[in-house]
Amino acid sequence: MIELYDKEGSSPLVEDHYILAWSFTTGSDKAPDLDILNLPSFYVKIPKFHNSAKFRSIIIICSTAIILGLILITFFKLKKEDYTEFDKKWKLQYWPHKFDYRELNFATKNPPEQGIWHSVLLQGFRDDNLLGYGGFGQVYRGTLPSGEEIAVKCITKDLAEGMEEFMAEISSLGRLQHRHLVPLRGWCRKNERIFIIYDYMSNGSLERNLYSPELNLTWPHRHKIPTDVASGLLYLHEQWDKKVVHRDIKPSNILLDYDLNGRVGDFGLARLYDHSQRPQTTHVVGTLGYIAPELIHSGKASPSTDVFSFGTLMLEVACGKKPVDAQGVILVEWVWDLYANERLLDAIDQRLGENYDKGEAEIVLVVGLICSNPDPQKRLGMRKVLQILCGEAALPVGLHVPSAF
Template identity: 35%
Template sequence: MANHSCCLWSFLPFVSFLFLFPCVNSVHFKIPRFNPEATSILYEGDARPFVGYVEFNDISYLCRVGRVSYSRDVPIWDSRTNQVADFTTRFSFNIDTHGKTLSDYAAGLAFFLAPVGFEIPPNSAGGFLGLFNTTTSDSSRNQIVLVEFDTYSNSEWDPPVQKSERHRLLSWEFSSSLEIKTTDEGKKRKRNKMIVVLVVLLSILMIVVTISFVFFRRWKKMKEEREERVNLTSINDDLERGAGPRRFSYNDLVVATNNFSNQRKLGEGGFGAVFKGYFNDSDTTVAVKKIARGSRQGRKEYITEIKIISRLRHRNLVQLLGWCHDGGEFLLVYDFMPNGSLDSHLFGKKTPINWPCRYKIARGLASALLYLHEEWEQCVVHRDIKSSNVMLDSSFNVKLGDFGLARLMDHELGPLTTGLAGTLGYMAPEYIRTGRASKASDVYSFGIVALEIATGRRSVDPIEENSQIGLVEWVWHLYGTGNLLSVVDERLHAEFDEEQIECLMIVGLWCAHPDSSLRPSIRQAIQVLDFDVALPNLPLEMPVPTYQYHQRIATRTSSTIETLVTDSNLGIEP
């Protein structure tokens, strides 16, 4: 199954760009009305030209950035004389707030000057104005002059609720002048010699850099391959001595899956496919995950999953039966789950699950998470809890699977810096912001699944057409108005225990609280689900997420979301 990853909690900043370059010419252009056929203007991001105007952005649920830039270099200074250009610019624009109140406005737009080649940074929407992100916002390398046309009074962080505006550029005029003093012939010759020397030096530098880059890439690849061989050897040595998962030969798995035929395929994702297998000698049906050849990320997840899940033993975790990494093929063998994944029953065409079974599933998932967070020798942060990773055996008992993104940490340690990876709709806001996974971010994901179980709605689907309200906001609103039962899945046909379903949804909201410090531990959530303690008193309105400044981090992946397609359909019948 495919994961869709994106930026959350800040919406729709729009930017107008001007390229700058240190040369010695004046520039003038005047665009009273935009023409889509004109070649003097570049449109990037969401910006689109129409007759008479430019539309900067789409109106959607996602953070959007659009920009318009002049297609030619614009000089601002003469490198020989250090003379600076004078310039004047005029432009008219329209901001349509759709009749919203001031508190609901989005982030506005900005006119800015930047060096040639400046690109829209990833994850730069909202309060970052399309110019910065968490990695670059404090960088001394930022050489940008900008004028912001802000429609929302931001604190340090962009407002974390979904906001949108429509921005249009109607006209644009720009003039610059740069007077250059003439030089004598001697200075010209001297300048030409310097240019020749610089060109030679730059050419040599480029050759050195290119060679260094090639050698670095080769060294890095050899290092990764060496580490992979060490890890695989370690897996063989550690697991083959134990009584747990065993090593399968590739030929055995070829026979069991009928040579990985399409008729045996259960599901497919970005890093491989899952097949149904059968061993005649033991009369056993299994699920075989085959990692796609050439997928380095898939092999990393393969190693991580074996090292973690092979050591775990719990009734609510998928059991790893064995592994294979022969001849460059990487495969994992699991117990076959006849009832497939939870999402196929909640959102697919399979027969809906009745309420007692749903409550048992929620309780079983919580039990699996309690084992991972508190009961095993180390804390396991799963990082990808979602309904498609909740597998169901023949009795609809929960088996949590797909540990390819999981990380180990000591029980007493706080959030773990992991880089951002996961699935849209299930990632906690502070995890998106900081890249730090924790038990609290897993609890948030559990809360989302709990709400999906009760409502029968996907966390990422809009509640209504053209609506910007997500599942948590919608349920919290109805909780505040006293209409919580109106969100219950209609396919239950009102056949449910009102006390239980109200309990599950309130616990779901509690676990999905925007402030991680106000979420329960999974043990506390279980106590409420078991009716050992009273329901929590939640605010009637959904709170706004808050972040501490010192929690900001800059990691290799903090400015981009890894799009990791994790596929855990270990038992979906074709």
């Protein structure tokens, strides 16, 4: 490189010089001649491959990838907007509290006895936290970052059709507020799956406590829990904005909180009606032994069919026996037979011994018999049931054994 200066000697003019070849000698001999025709070029030659088949293939592949990428981005954006719009509509009309799926996944990671850091690398919804199975799916125990315990129902049934109607109905139940109903905390939607979040009930189900090898439920509990359930059902049937028919009253769907208060849970089969509306015919759902006889013929679930299930539950709690035992004995028929032979108190769970109130026991058994009458016209309403259990109304006397038995 040679630097030249202008006349003033201040501004350098820079030139680059390249030596392509040279010839010299150190002695007196003549230096060899240079072949200037074969000198190398100092220009960088750029290979011309833009017209090659390889270049064209690269261009086609890149163009195709870009187009497919744009299509996928547009598809997922529209799908996300669709979900967002639906979720926004649901939040405005029905139920405002939506959980983030990542929050539920993290909440159901670690077993209760292990610390939160243990769960960092684990997947959520672990078998360690599986509480059982409810309507439509599995139920898991979880712990929120605040330390609050929740129960998460993962609805796995294919709900591609009727998704909006199902979600609207379930979300409406989220507005139910009563001390003897299991509180619904919120919801979450992940693609085509729905998660319903409840408060966790620390003492589990009535069924688990009733048939535990240890005698967990004393007589005061067996009298109070049906009273709690009657209060919850009265609210569902008469006191809320709409009439709610639960359709699956049974001990496994009655949960007990820390103080052993009974709470009606699992609304997966519930139906809502206006108070002036008559029940519509639908397919028969429920659990064998708790299904009212008329429901099998008509398919119309009503508050009266809930009353039948409640009556069976009352007898089960007092007697400590399943609606139909392993020998095929039907609990309701067995208790009616004891009543007809003036041996009603022989039906009380023998594990209680003499540790029960005979007056309260008679009330529970008689109300259970009336409510489980095969004739729906002879059953009591939940308001009357609650009044009797609370001592505000007299117990009917002189019952007639149903002719169906």
